[in-house]
Ligand SMILES: CCC[C@H](NC(=O)CCC(=O)O)C(=O)O
């Protein structure tokens with residue numbers, strides 16, 4: 664593996680999932696790979712799980728880790744040819760090359776603006792690091808994708824599914840803020856590669872990028888969509904068509920025990936209790952959000968193992 668910025672960087676998904684599950688049994692087995700190697704993590708946005716699980720994964724592999732909240736360093740310029748006489752102090756051309764001298768792998772988190780859809784779609788931040796860094800890049804959530812989360816979700820469903828082709832329903836849920844489409848995009852992309860019966864449910868106006876959803880069924884009736892689900896993956900996202908806007912705050916879309924039926928509840932976290940999902944669900948043994956969060960370490964570890972093996 665040369666990098667992990669998108670799900671398609673995984674050449675054999677079922678093998679990767681199997682290897683990640685095996686890794687959990689012996690997480691320190693490959694420490695020789697990371698000895699005298701450094702992971703640098705760059706955060707343009709907040710994180711708990713990604714920051715800690717990716718650091719844990721790197722240390723499981725014997726790596727050293729450095730983490731930088733980029734906004735505490737210099738305000739970076741990403742546009743080519745800019746006369747930098749305003750608020751940006753350093754161009755990503757220099758920053759990426761400088762960091763590459765300190766790192767063997769660079770991991771980046773940079774959320775979208777949610778203001779300019781076309782510009783967000785260019786994935787300027789992570790693509791700039793891919794272009795100018797001289798070491799492999801890992802995506803810790805970019806403007807349109809969260810491939811580490813999706814891999815952890817795939818591992819979790821593979822481990823906990825009680826049938827060969829489970830029904831997986833990704834359901835929109837309300838949120839007070841405008842959130843990215845990265846997590847739902849990557850979850851849909853990942854589920855399309857797995858042997859699951861995937862349905863997406865959301866209010867009208869919340870259609871994701873059709874280049875991602877493709878022919879995955881979309882049901883605007885949540886109750887109908889949730890019927891006989893085995894896994895319910897709840898997530899809020901802002902409108903893609905009315906880009907970056909909150910066009911519904913309909914609290915009836917909150918996931919309840921009643922709506923969940925016998926299904927297992929999934930969410931990437933952080934989750935707004937009693938907005939996205941009621942306490943009774945999160946506090947029940949139908950919730951597998953802790954297993955998902957634990958699998959973030961092994962998703963990151965199997966990815967970085969593959970990268971280290973190719974250095
Ligand atoms: C892994 C999820 C990260 C991010 N979530 C949020 O920004 C939620 C923040 C909040 O609830 O205030 C998102 O939806 O992409």
Ligand SMILES: NC(=O)OP(=O)(O)O
Nearest residue numbers: 710711712713931932
């Ligand atoms: N799920 C996830 O990526 O969590 P953080 O935003 O806390 O890293």
